Amino acid sequence: MKAAVIVFPGSNCDRDVASALRKYASAQVKMVWHGESALPEVDFIAIPGGFAYGDYLRAGAIAARSPVMESVLKKASAGIPILGICNGFQVLTECGLLPGTLLRNRDLKFVCKTVTLKVATSDSIFTRDFDRNNMVSMPIAHNDGNYYANPETLESLTSENRIAFHYCMKDGSVNDDKSPNGSQMSIAGILSKSRRVLGMMPHPERATDLEHGSTDGKAMFTALVNELA
Amino acid sequence: MTVANLKSAQEMGLTDTEYSRIKKILGRSPNYTELGLFSAMWSEHCSYKSSRKWLSKLPTEAPWVICGPGENAGVVDIGDGLALVFKMESHNHPSYIEPYQGAATGVGGILRDIFTMGARPFASLNCLRFGHEDHPKTRYLLDGVVAGIGGYGNCMGIPTVGGECTFDARYDGNILVNAMSVGVAATDGIFYARATGVDSPVVYVGSKTGRDGIHGATMASASFDEDSQDKRPTVQVGDPFTEKRLLEACLELMSSDAITGIQDMGAAGLTSSAIEMASKGEGGIELDMDLVPSREEGMTPYELMLSESQERMLMVLQPGSEDQARRVFEKWELDFSIIGRVTDSDHIVLKTGGKVAASAPVQPLADGVSYDRPWVEPPMPPQLPALPASLPAPLETLSKMLGGKDLASRRWIWEQYDHSVMADTVTGPGSDAAVIRIHSTNKAIAVTADCTPRYCMAEPKLGGTQAVAECWRNLTCVGAQPLAITDCLNFGNPEKPEVMGQFIRAIEGMSEACSALNFPVVSGNVSFYNETEDSNIPPTPQIGGVGILEDIDLRCDLALTAQCNRLLLVGGAPKHLGQSLFARNIFDGDFGPPPQVDLSLEQKNGNFVRQLIKDQLVTACHDISDGGLLVTIADMCMAGNRGITLEGEETANWLFGEDQARYILATTEDAVGIISEKALRAEVNLAEIGRVGGTRLTLNSGDAIPINTLNELHTEWFPSYTNVS
Numbered sequence: 023m024k025a026a027v028i029v030f031p032g033s034n035c036d037r038d039v040a041s042a043l044r045k046y047a048s049a050q051v052k053m054v055w056h057g058e059s060a061l062p063e064v065d066f067i068a069i070p071g072g073f074a075y076g077d078y079l080r081a082g083a084i085a086a087r088s089p090v091m092e093s094v095l096k097k098a099s100a101g102i103p104i105l106g107i108c109n110g111f112q113v114l115t116e117c118g119l120l121p122g123t124l125l126r127n128r129d130l131k132f133v134c135k136t137v138t139l140k141v142a143t144s145d146s147i148f149t150r151d152f153d154r155n156n157m158v159s160m161p162i163a164h165n166d167g168n169y170y171a172n173p174e175t176l177e178s179l180t181s182e183n184r185i186a187f188h189y190c191m192k193d194g195s196v197n198d199d200k201s202p203n204g205s206q207m208s209i210a211g212i213l214s215k216s217r218r219v220l221g222m223m224p225h226p227e228r229a230t231d232l233e234h235g236s237t238d239g240k241a242m243f244t245a246l247v248n249e250l251a
Numbered sequence: 252m253t254v255a256n257l258k259s260a261q262e263m264g265l266t267d268t269e270y271s272r273i274k275k276i277l278g279r280s281p282n283y284t285e286l287g288l289f290s291a292m293w294s295e296h297c298s299y300k301s302s303r304k305w306l307s308k309l310p311t312e313a314p315w316v317i318c319g320p321g322e323n324a325g326v327v328d329i330g331d332g333l334a335l336v337f338k339m340e341s342h343n344h345p346s347y348i349e350p351y352q353g354a355a356t357g358v359g360g361i362l363r364d365i366f367t368m369g370a371r372p373f374a375s376l377n378c379l380r381f382g383h384e385d386h387p388k389t390r391y392l393l394d395g396v397v398a399g400i401g402g403y404g405n406c407m408g409i410p411t412v413g414g415e416c417t418f419d420a421r422y423d424g425n426i427l428v429n430a431m432s433v434g435v436a437a438t439d440g441i442f443y444a445r446a447t448g449v450d451s452p453v454v455y456v457g458s459k460t461g462r463d464g465i466h467g468a469t470m471a472s473a474s475f476d477e478d479s480q481d482k483r484p485t486v487q488v489g490d491p492f493t494e495k496r497l498l499e500a501c502l503e504l505m506s507s508d509a510i511t512g513i514q515d516m517g518a519a520g521l522t523s524s525a526i527e528m529a530s531k532g533e534g535g536i537e538l539d540m541d542l543v544p545s546r547e548e549g550m551t552p553y554e555l556m557l558s559e560s561q562e563r564m565l566m567v568l569q570p571g572s573e574d575q576a577r578r579v580f581e582k583w584e585l586d587f588s589i590i591g592r593v594t595d596s597d598h599i600v601l602k603t604g605g606k607v608a609a610s611a612p613v614q615p616l617a618d619g620v621s622y623d624r625p626w627v628e629p630p631m632p633p634q635l636p637a638l639p640a641s642l643p644a645p646l647e648t649l650s651k652m653l654g655g656k657d658l659a660s661r662r663w664i665w666e667q668y669d670h671s672v673m674a675d676t677v678t679g680p681g682s683d684a685a686v687i688r689i690h691s692t693n694k695a696i697a698v699t700a701d702c703t704p705r706y707c708m709a710e711p712k713l714g715g716t717q718a719v720a721e722c723w724r725n726l727t728c729v730g731a732q733p734l735a736i737t738d739c740l741n742f743g744n745p746e747k748p749e750v751m752g753q754f755i756r757a758i759e760g761m762s763e764a765c766s767a768l769n770f771p772v773v774s775g776n777v778s779f780y781n782e783t784e785d786s787n788i789p790p791t792p793q794i795g796g797v798g799i800l801e802d803i804d805l806r807c808d809l810a811l812t813a814q815c816n817r818l819l820l821v822g823g824a825p826k827h828l829g830q831s832l833f834a835r836n837i838f839d840g841d842f843g844p845p846p847q848v849d850l851s852l853e854q855k856n857g858n859f860v861r862q863l864i865k866d867q868l869v870t871a872c873h874d875i876s877d878g879g880l881l882v883t884i885a886d887m888c889m890a891g892n893r894g895i896t897l898e899g900e901e902t903a904n905w906l907f908g909e910d911q912a913r914y915i916l917a918t919t920e921d922a923v924g925i926i927s928e929k930a931l932r933a934e935v936n937l938a939e940i941g942r943v944g945g946t947r948l949t950l951n952s953g954d955a956i957p958i959n960t961l962n963e964l965h966t967e968w969f970p971s972y973t974n975v976s
Contacts, residue, residue: 031496031583032406032492032495034406034407034408034495034672035408035672035674037673038672038673038674042674055582057582073406073408073495075492076406076490076491076492076493076495077406078492131398132398132401132402132405132669133666133667134669134670135666163405163672165405225671225674227674228671228674230674231674233688234671234677
């Protein structure tokens with residue numbers, strides 16, 4: 023499989039996600055500079071975490087208008103799967119590939135910790151190796167992860183089974199007041215209508231190796247092998 | 252150019268004698284710009300004029316040391332063609348005046364020191380000393396400093412993996428913010444701050460120069476008074492996004508051979524970077540001020556040279572590689588300007604409008620001045636009063652200590668730092684030492700930063716020894732072989748003999764520990780003048796240490812696992828309560844002598860424990876430090892969410908004594924015999940002191956407390972302290 027990792031000035035998880043793609047999805051990875059006007063032929067696109075353009079406007083807002091994003095949009099409509107992690111999720115909402123927006127965390131502080139997630143759907147190429155209601159643990163690390171959308175959007179995300187992950191308590195219960203960032207419905211990740219675009223705040227690439235303490239994120243990369251090889 | 256006089260020299264912090272010396276060096280009166288160069292280079296911050304004589308006593312060599320003090324950072328060999336590059340630095344004064352930006356630019360500065368040498372930073376730590384928790388400014392300072400460190404480091408994508416934070420009224424007017432960073436480089440790809448090759452282009456890259464931070468180094472070399480808030484404009488403003496681009500651009504260009512010398516513009520900006528590079532290259536340098544990228548119109552050479560605008564670098568390029576270098580920096584949208592050349596004169600020459608604006612010999616500027624300041628022997632600490640006849644129950648004391656400011660979990664702080672970015676953090680904050688794996692090898696690095704200011708205040712020499720020993724011990728606890736240290740020596744006003752006495756004794760103590768433990772100092776920084784209105788901080792020689800784990804799988808941490816069931820004490824029964832947190836709790840103050848540090852015992856016990864970890868005979872390990880044995884054990888219970896039943900003697904001395912060179916190990920029943928045999932052979936004092944299991948911490952007396960309760964009270968203090976509006 024051939025994968026592209028988009029690199030904006032200020033991206034800082036680009037090398038981490040590239041390394042997970044190589045190791046667990048057996049991918050040939052091409053790092054694509056944000057200024058490129060066209061993407062190479064690829065089977066998969068990752069938009070990594072970080073602080074593209076320093077997040078000096080809204081998180082992801084400037085990056086969403088980078089030259090390369092035009093061809094990312096084209097690839098998306100051609101059905102190429104796209105995974106946006108953390109800042110990548112923010113870029114995906116800013117460029118309109120995913121609905122809603124990510125506000126400043128409820129406590130107005132950056133938060134970095136390992137959280138428990140509840141898999142809300144296994145119906146996507148990213149989550150197909152999980153079972154619905156599986157509990158997985160992965161780190162989060164963000165300032166703006168507080169998912170917000172209007173009631174109609176939330177309604178359609180729910181009815182179309184497009185919520186990928188909820189933050190949950192260790193016992194599996196979902197409690198919005200105790201989510202790490204205040205997200206509506208404790209949403210940690212959502213899918214596009216086509217189910218080929220996933221945006222998520224947690225970092226699966228930081229939960230793949232034994233040394234990470236959790237290997238729950240690995241399944242999201244190994245799942246790609248059979249689908250896209 | 253305006254000729255300067257004694258009055259302008261005094262305003263710039265120079266003494267009458269220093270001014271006369273400048274006139275002698277130049278053979279004339281300096282102009283204002285030249286005086287600015289001397290003032291910055293001869294400031295305490297840049298010239299180490301009060302400390303140099305004593306710093307030379309620190310051991311700096313070992314077979315694995317590639318580069319010791321004097322460069323941007325220290326470098327040690329870790330095998331496989333790789334080297335660690337690391338340093339710690341203070342940003343105390345700016346952080347007190349403007350906590351967010353002060354702390355943020357402290358992080359920015361230390362990161363630049365690392366990547367200037369060709370290394371990619373992969374771990375940061377910070378050591379914070381705030382005033383009393385009830386002081387009206389403390390919450391504001393804590394909040395701002397932590398947000399500033401996170402704001403910069405998180406954006407850079409470099410994990411912040413450890414550090415220290417304490418509160419003490421003696422830092423009320425002078426907080427400490429020390430930042431450390433560690434990077435990895437190829438041993439054959441280390442870059443030095445040397446301007447060599449006559450006529451080689453001197454290039455300025457990074458941000459434009461503005462009027463911020465002018466004379467910051469001079470500010471850092473004076474005490475605080477009530478007008479210090481007026482110095483807010485001398486605090487620089489950080490731009491981590493630019494620094495991230497600067498990092499990537501520098502590392503990209505460093506993969507070719509275009510750069511022959513490079514130095515970041517930190518304290519004293521363009522002045523110190525140009526002069527230090529020329530000095531190390533044993534030549535001269537000529538700069539055209541009109542070509543320096545500036546943020547504002549009409550900046551004078553004086554302002555351009557003295558500005559401490561952040562995120563800037565000075566490089567000397569291989570002639571002919573200018574275009575290649577320019578392309579890299581333009582790709583990253585950074586300023587790139589050839590502003591001068593290396594010369595074979597021994598002068599720094601600044602030009603503007605084609606005319607010489609300043610000219611001074613490099614060597615006297617770089618050499619600075621050195622003083623042998625008068626000093627007095629530090630007084631002995633007040634005696635420890637006799638303990639009251641009836642003491643609170645041990646678990647009550649434990650709860651109070653774990654739930655109080657000294658020992659409460661620092662989670663509130665480190666959850667604001669990205670500690671897992673780069674996906675290499677194996678053991679993050681909250682452990683004895685952080686462990687980070689090294690790509691393309693099976694190795695890992697351990698890092699920690701330590702100092703116990705109350706010990707240093709009581710007996711500076713012992714405090715210096717203890718800080719180094721504790722750092723070495725913390726690396727040992729995770730199974731690492733300690734390699735070397737960086738230091739950040741925070742002291743009061745060196746012109747006061749009692750402060751100078753503290754400094755000299757602390758260095759002596761550190762020196763003894765470094766020699767005995769083969770743990771040299773490879774980089775560091777001195778921060779004097781931590782004084783506000785005649786009140787000086789406790790001596791705080793902060794020690795940052797690195798160690799190596801040759802096999803990442805043979806590591807250890809403090810969490811009790813399901814496999815272990817026996818608890819061992821290495822080093823003998825603790826008994827020393829002087830300067831302990833227990834005594835602080837009882838007497839509401841710090842009394843008595845600190846615990847002695849027996850360096851040969853440290854080495855014997857430490858090497859024993861490290862070997863047990865390598866032999867995979869230990870499942871958890873934690874040293875006894877602040878709070879004593881009971882706190883150590885409680886930490887292990889909380890980390891692994893498992894209980895312990897103690898079988899020890901349970902006197903206050905045994906439970907709360909802070910004797911050094913002691914470790915608590917958790918192991919399996921089967922391993923106890925082998926460990927005992929090994930201890931006997933190594934002549935190490937070993938005792939079995941309890942059983943691991945259950946969900947409570949239970950004493951011999953039958954008193955018990957659930958681990959969940961311990962965890963709750965341990966994590967309560969910071970959130971409730973910071974939530975008060």
